[in-house]
Every structure is written in C-alpha cells, then in structure tokens.
Amino acid sequence: MEATHFDCAVLGGGPAGMTAAIYLARFRRRVVLIDGGESRASLIPRSHNHPGYPDGIHGNDLLDRMRRQMDKFGVSVLPEKATDAVLGPDGSFRITAGQTLVADHVILATGSRDRLPPLDDALSHIREGLLRQCPICDAYELSGQPVAVIGTRDCAAGEALFLRHYTPDIAILTLGDRLEVSTPVMEKLQKAGVRIIPDKASDWDFGDQGVSVRLGQDVVRFRAVYSGLGIDPQNDLARRLGVELADDGRIVTNAHQETSVKKVFAAGDVVTGLNQIAVAMAQGEVAATHIHNLLRMQEDRCVADSL
Numbered sequence: 001m002e003a004t005h006f007d008c009a010v011l012g013g014g015p016a017g018m019t020a021a022i023y024l025a026r027f028r029r030r031v032v033l034i035d036g037g038e039s040r041a042s043l044i045p046r047s048h049n050h051p052g053y054p055d056g057i058h059g060n061d062l063l064d065r066m067r068r069q070m071d072k073f074g075v076s077v078l079p080e081k082a083t084d085a086v087l088g089p090d091g092s093f094r095i096t097a098g099q100t101l102v103a104d105h106v107i108l109a110t111g112s113r114d115r116l117p118p119l120d121d122a123l124s125h126i127r128e129g130l131l132r133q134c135p136i137c138d139a140y141e142l143s144g145q146p147v148a149v150i151g152t153r154d155c156a157a158g159e160a161l162f163l164r165h166y167t168p169d170i171a172i173l174t175l176g177d178r179l180e181v182s183t184p185v186m187e188k189l190q191k192a193g194v195r196i197i198p199d200k201a202s203d204w205d206f207g208d209q210g211v212s213v214r215l216g217q218d219v220v221r222f223r224a225v226y227s228g229l230g231i232d233p234q235n236d237l238a239r240r241l242g243v244e245l246a247d248d249g250r251i252v253t254n255a256h257q258e259t260s261v262k263k264v265f266a267a268g269d270v271v272t273g274l275n276q277i278a279v280a281m282a283q284g285e286v287a288a289t290h291i292h293n294l295l296r297m298q299e300d301r302c303v304a305d306s307l
Contacts, residue, residue, distance in 0.1 A: 004099075004102060005030070005101075006031055006032045006076070006103040006104070007103070007104055008029060008291055009033075009095050009106050009107070011095070012109035013036075014109060014268055015062070016280035017033060017035065017107065017109030018033065019267075020267060020285070020287055020288040021033040021075045022075065024288045024292065029291070032076040033077050034081075034095065035080075038111075039063060041063055043133075044059030044137070045126075045129040046058050047062070049137060049140070050277050050278060062277070082096065082237060083096050087241065093106050104263065106265065107288070108237060108241075109270070109280075110236075110237060110268075112232060114227060114229070114230075114231050117229060120204075122227075130206045130210065130225065131224070132224050134275070135159055135226060136274075139166045143166045143167060145167055145223035145224075146167070146221065147163055148171045148172070148173050148222045149172050149173070149225070150172075150227055154185060155228050156172055157172070157181050160172050161189065161194070163226070164192045170194045171195040171197050173225070177198075179198070197215055200216075201213050202215075210222055233249040235250070235270060250272045256287070267284045268283060294307060
C-alpha cells in the first residue's frame, strides 16, 4: 500500500464492494478496497438464480472471478478488517484497518451475518447446502420435497409461508421453544398447512440425501433445513459515522446509494431492500458511478452544476 489518500475507500469485499471497486478503477479513480475476507457470499454452495450462469456458480468461484477482475484493473486491496472510520476536519475520512488511510468518499459494503441455529459445525452444513439461509435464492431446487424452518418468530413464519409456494411439506422447528407469532400469522400458517413441531431436537444427522432430526420419539427427515432466525447487519462503522439506520439496523440510502451522511455511500446486504447478489452488484455500480460524477463536477467536467 504505497498510496494512503484515495478518492474512495470501499469497506467490504463481497459482490457489492468488489463491483464498486471495479467500476471506480475503470473510471480511473484512486480506489482502495478494505476487506477482512468474511463475505457472506463465500458460504453459497451454488447460486442458480444469478444471471449469466445457467448451471449455477459457487459463491467462492464468483468471488475469485471478481478478485481477478479487480487485479486486472489495478484496484488497491488491503486485506484487513476496517475497525474505525471518522470524518476528519478537512472533510476527508480517516479509516483504520491495521493502518490509517484517507479517502474523500466511503462506500460501506459491510454486509450482514445470518443468525445460526445451535448446531455443531453449522457453517459446514451451509456449504453442503443442507442448512440454508435464503429461500429466494434456492427454494426452487427444493420443489415438492420436505423442508423445515428453524425459528420461533415472524422471520421463521415468513420463510415457511414463502416456501409453501414450492412444496406442501413444510414444518417449523421451534426446538423446544414457544412459537411467538400473532394469531393472524398463526392462522395463515394453519391455512397453508405448515406443521409446527415444538419438540427439542436430541440428534441431527446431515447426510448426502438430506437431514434427519430426532424430535421427541420420532425421527423426521427433510431434504434441507432453513435457518429462520434473522440477520444482523454489520453496521458498526455506519454507527461510528452517524449514518441513519432503519428499524432493523440496515442502512437507509437514497436513489444514488448515498446515506444520510454526505459522501458516505452503502451497497449490498447492509442496505435496506432485497438481499441478492445481482441487487448488491447494481447498488455498487450506482454508488461508484455517482461518486465518479461528483468528482467530475468538482473537476468542472460535468454539464450540470449539481447532481
């Protein structure tokens, strides 16, 4: 890292962050991507709904392709987790990530983390495709097969109702806890034929053909199990910068992906809206292009006087 002052610092190296960095590099801007290597996309066993890959693509394969693309265009990459970001008195941002870098703009692409159920080696089962997190991504592949959702609240109920479109064999596993949903939601679950299984799980068997769970005296088999426990947006840096957050902790942005703090942008799963790879990439594109246009305006190379 020879340079320490950049036009833009992108915090997070998932699909949103890398897309933004690629665009900024091709706009011939000084851009640094700061990435601790924890992209949620790395857990995807195979994405079948990402456009352009008719046979699907593994999350790590997609990330590797994007890293090679960044390298081709000379993106500076700092393989560290950003631990602090503050606005300096000169209007630039000071970012701490093992060292201190200065940037005129920031893109927060810090993502979200799924809340995982109390299972041994849960991440391994996610990579196997047996424990799943996103029915929008992969419910299609489970059409007509038995599926369970782990959880006790509206998030689990919502996933179960979503999955009902693909298969009639849906169960919610509360793992011994009480299902905490309203009466209208419970009536929807009953109408959809969603089974509620309140028993504790005494044994889990993750195999090639699915997941077998001992619930009370019975062993129940599912093709896959979803975690319906919700997500935690990775918003620590957004909070430090004073960015406005939605009730669920995700970042609120305008049509240009700019946050409530001037020159701070956000893209990807940490932003309100649909958590999908293609959406994250589009948000990264929008943010990067607007930053480039703001810089062009400062350089007096833009017809408009304001954007």
